[in-house]
Amino acid sequence: MQEALLQRDITAVASSRRRQAYDAKLRTYNAVLVALACSQIVLMIVLLEASYRTSCEENHFQLANKENYTTPSRHCASSEHFTAWLDGNTVTRFCAAIGGVSVLGIFFLYRYYALKWSAHYTLTLRPKDPSPPPLESLPPFWRCPVFLRPFVMELIVLIIQPFPMLPRAFIEILSLLMFSKLYLIFRAVRDFSNAYSVREVLRREGSLPSVSWRLALKAVYAQNPSIFLGTVCLTSLFVCSFAIHVTDRDDILEFQNYFSCVWFVVTTMTTVGYGDFIPKSALGRAIAAIACVTGIVLLALVVTLATDCPTRKFTHQPAKRPSAPHSCACCCL
Numbered sequence: 378m379q380e381a382l383l384q385r386d387i388t389a390v391a392s393s394r395r396r397q398a399y400d401a402k403l404r405t406y407n408a409v410l411v412a413l414a415c416s417q418i419v420l421m422i423v424l425l426e427a428s429y430r431t432s433c434e435e436n437h438f439q440l441a442n443k444e445n446y447t448t449p450s451r452h453c454a455s456s457e458h459f460t461a462w463l464d465g466n467t468v469t470r471f472c473a474a475i476g477g478v479s480v481l482g483i484f485f486l487y488r489y490y491a492l493k494w495s496a497h498y499t500l501t502l503r504p505k506d507p508s509p510p511p512l513e514s515l516p517p518f519w520r521c522p523v524f525l526r527p528f529v530m531e532l533i534v535l536i537i538q539p540f541p542m543l544p545r546a547f548i549e550i551l552s553l554l555m556f557s558k559l560y561l562i563f564r565a566v567r568d569f570s571n572a573y574s575v576r577e578v579l580r581r582e583g584s585l586p587s588v589s590w591r592l593a594l595k596a597v598y599a600q601n602p603s604i605f606l607g608t609v610c611l612t613s614l615f616v617c618s619f620a621i622h623v624t625d626r627d628d629i630l631e632f633q634n635y636f637s638c639v640w641f642v643v644t645t646m647t648t649v650g651y652g653d654f655i656p657k658s659a660l661g662r663a664i665a666a667i668a669c670v671t672g673i674v675l676l677a678l679v680v681t682l683a684t685d686c687p688t689r690k691f692t693h694q695p696a697k698r699p700s701a702p703h704s705c706a707c708c709c710l
Contacts, residue, residue, distance in 0.1 A: 395496075395499065395500060396496070396500055399492065399495075399496035399500070400568070402492055403489065403492060403493060403496075403568055404565075404568055404569060406485055406488060406489040406492065407489070407561070407564060407565040407568050407569075408565065409485050410482060410485050410486065410489070410561050410565075411561045411562055411565050413478050413481055413482045413485070414482065414535075414558035414559065414561050416478055417475050417478045417479065417482075417538070417555060417558060418555055418556065418558065418559075420471060420474055420475050420478070421475065421538075421539070421552045421555050422619065423471070424468070424471040424472075424475075424539070424552070425549065425552055425623055427467070428468070429626065468541040469541045472538065472539055472540060472541045475538045475539070476538060479535055479536060479538055482535045483532065483535055483536075486528070486531055486532065486535060487528075490518050490524050490527075490528045491517075491518055493518070493524065494515075494517075494518030494521065494524050495515065497524075498515060534557050534558060534560065535558065537551060537554050537555055537557065537558075538551065538555060539551045539552050539555075549623050549624065550660070552623070553620050553623060553624075556616050556620075559612065559616075562612075563594065566593075566594070566597055567593040567594065567597075570593045570594075570596055570597045571596065571600070602682050603682070606675065606678055606679060606682065609675065610675055613646070613668070613671050613672075613675070614639065614642055614643065614646070617642045617645075617646075617664055617665075617667065617668040617671070618635065618638040618639045618641075618642045619635070619638070620661075620664045621638045621641060621642060621656060621661055621664055621665065622635050622638040624656065624658050624660045624661040624664065625656040625657060625658050625661040628656075628657045628658060629654055629656070629657065631653075631654045632654070632656070637654070641654065641655075641665075642665075642668050645665055645668045645669050645672065646668050646669065646671060646672025646675070646676075647672055647676065648669065648672060648673065648676075
């Protein structure tokens with residue numbers, strides 16, 4: 378009996394160590410994917426800003442010479458390409474750099490899901506099989522729908538990028554859609570969370586089926602609510618401000634300045650809405666509506682956090698031990 382218990386403890390310790398090794402590799406892949414996604418977004422921002430500065434300088438030069446001056450329009454015709462605003466070789470180099478980073482991201486994404494499938498098979502499925510096959514004959518992860526669906530969805534997100542021979546409007550839309558790559562940050566937060574790292578213990582002792590995105594993010598929010606909300610607020614503010622800056626800077630002079638876009642998004646997210654300047658394009662108004670809804674949700678969470686702070690401090694405050702009754706000669710008299 379004691380030998381069986383000892384063998385079970387040894388097996389549990391070995392499984393825990395293998396789980397920790399797999400988690401360390403998965404976290405490394407997550408960090409690499411987040412770094413690649415951020416580098417793609419930085420290249421996209423530089424491309425859009427450089428193209429707009431170049432077009433403004435060309436228009437000012439034509440206006441100064443008063444020769445062949447054409448008024449810049451917001452949306453280009455389908456025959457006009459992005460190379461009219463920036464040198465074609467420069468656009469091609471930027472898009473090639475973004476594409477190269479996308480290829481690296483796809484490679485690490487494949488390695489991430491292959492390692493995740495290997496960990497799931499080795500630590501969960503293989504011990505339950507009375508006659509398990511050798512690990513060399515492990516089938517690929519895309520045969521499992523549980524891993525195939527998220528892989529395909531994330532692959533589509535990683536492929537999104539601008540192409541040089543497209544109209545300017547499509548270039549801007551594809552560039553703004555690249556902000557969807559920021560979902561990798563939330564996945565990294567899930568994998569680095571304590572609830573996700575002890576998911577096997579929770580499943581075995583707490584009778585939980587699995588640690589999902591919602592449960593992991595709730596655990597992170599419960600541990601660090603201020604940091605979590607602050608990060609989400611700053612990320613939403615940056616993304617919405619830059620999107621408004623790109624979509625409406627040709628129509629409204631104030632939106633050519635990024636800090637004016639930040640001011641507009643702040644007043645929109647806080648539901649103040651001074652109305653000093655508003656977007657005119659349909660895409661800009663859609664982004665403003667998204668910023669308004671996001672601001673309402675975040676404000677509700679901030680108010681909830683502010684009202685719960687005194688309760689949390691009182692709850693986590695250690696209870697004081699009752700002091701011994703005071704007795705002295707003076708009190709006895």
